Amino acid sequence: MKLQSLLSAGFFGRQYHPDMILSVNTISSPFRGTQIVYALGEDVCNAPDVRPLSLGDLIGKGVHVWSYLWPLVPSCLSFLDFHAESRALSFREASFISFLGQLWKSDWSASRDATPYDVTFEAAEEREDAGEGATNPRTYYRSHCATMGMSDEHSSNGGVTFSLLQKAVFWPLYLSSRTISAFDFSVLRPTPRFLNAIAATHPSSGGGKDRIEDGIVNVDEGAGYVSNALRANDGVVPLFSQWHPCDCENTLCRHYNHGEGILDSPEKTPHDTPPEAGVWHVHELQDAHHLSVVPIWVGSGRQKAFWRDLGQWLRAIDSARVDDVIAAFEA
Ligand SMILES: [Zn+2]
Structure with missing residues (x-):
C-alpha cells in the first residue's frame, strides 16, 4: 500500500x-x-517512547547488543541480520560509549522509524x-x-x-x-x-x-x-x-x-x-x-x-x- x-x-x-x-x-x-505492541512496552500515552524494562525495552536492548557484535557473529547465524550497517550500530562504526548510550536510551527502538511504532494505532x-x-x-x-x-x-x-x-x-x-x-x-x-x-x-x-x-x-x-x-x-x-x-x-x-x-x-x-x-x-x-x-x-x-x-x-x-x-x- x-x-x-x-x-x-x-x-x-x-x-x-x-x-x-x-x-x-x-x-x-x-x-x-x-x-500487542502496547502490551510489549510501547508507551500508551507517549509512543514511540518505550516503558523501561518492559519486554519491548529488553528486546530492543538485545537487538542493540546483537547489532554491536554483528561482525563477530558466525555466518551460520546470518539469517538473524538486523542490518546494523544501515544504522552504524556495530563496534566497527560505533564507539563503546555510544553503545552504552543506546542501551540506556535507544535512538532506534524508541523512534518513529521503527516497526513497533509503525504498528501503533497512532501511526x-x-x-x-x-x-x-x-x-x-x-x-x-x-x-x-x-x-x-x-x-x-x-x-x-x-x-x-x-x-x-x-x-x-x-x-x-x-x-x-x-x-x-x-x-x-x-x-x-x-x-x-x-x-x-x-x-x-x-x-x-x-x-x-x-x-x-x-x-x-x-x-x-x-x-x-x-x-x-x-x-x-x-x-x-x-x-x-x-x-x-x-x-x-x-x-x-x-x-x-x-x-x-x-x-x-x-x-x-x-x-x-x-x-x-x-x-x-x-x-x-x-x-x-x-x-x-x-x-x-x-x-x-x-x-x-x-x-x-x-x-x-x-x-x-x-x-x-x-x-x-x-x-x-x-x-
Ligand atoms: Zn470493511
Whole structure:
C-alpha cells in the first residue's frame, strides 16, 4: 500500500502509475495497528517512547547488543541480520560509549522509524490521514484475516477460545492472543478514532446499518461485530486491523464469511463472479493463527487449500484484466 501511494503521488516520476500494481493480497496484515505492541512496552500515552524494562525495552536492548557484535557473529547465524550497517550500530562504526548510550536510551527502538511504532494505532491513523490506505480503481484487493478460536461477543474476554492442541504447540501465540483480547483500550492517548466510531454506532439507533458491507457481517449488529473484532485476533493482530486500511465507511469493501471454505474446501469460495477492482475483498480464516499459512510450509491440507484458492483468485483477476483490455480495444 505504501508503494502504491508513492506511485500515486508521482514519487518515482510521471511515467509510473498505481495501475502497475494489478493486485494486492495480504495475510494477517496489521493495517490499522495492533494492541500487542502496547502490551510489549510501547508507551500508551507517549509512543514511540518505550516503558523501561518492559519486554519491548529488553528486546530492543538485545537487538542493540546483537547489532554491536554483528561482525563477530558466525555466518551460520546470518539469517538473524538486523542490518546494523544501515544504522552504524556495530563496534566497527560505533564507539563503546555510544553503545552504552543506546542501551540506556535507544535512538532506534524508541523512534518513529521503527516497526513497533509503525504498528501503533497512532501511526496507522497518520498513514490513513496521508491517504496511504486509498484504493486504486484498477487494482484488485484481497485480505485474509485469521482468528484463533471462535469469537463470541458475549464472552467476558472478548470471545477467544482455544483447543488444547493450539495451547500446547503455539503457547506464545496463545498467550499473546489472550493479552490482545483482554487489552484495555481506554488507557490509550490519543484515543484511536475507531473507538469513537464504535461508540457512535449503536445497533438500536440504526447508525450501523451501512457501516459494514455485504457478506458475513450482520449489518443490524454492526457495532457489536466491530467491537468484537477489536479483540478477536490471530495471536499478533486484532481482526479489525487485518481487514483493510481505514474504517469500512471510508473505503470500499466486501466482507465474506467463508473462512473455513478457504482453508478446507476452496470450491466453496465465490469465484463464480468476476472480481471487482478497487474494492477490498475481505476473507476470514477461522481457527487459524498468525503463522498458519505463512511463512512456514508444512504441506497440510488446509495450507494447500489456501494457496489453491489464492491461485484461483489470481487467475480470475488475469481473466478479468484480459476482458478489460479486449473491451478497450473494441471501444
Ligand atoms: Zn470493511
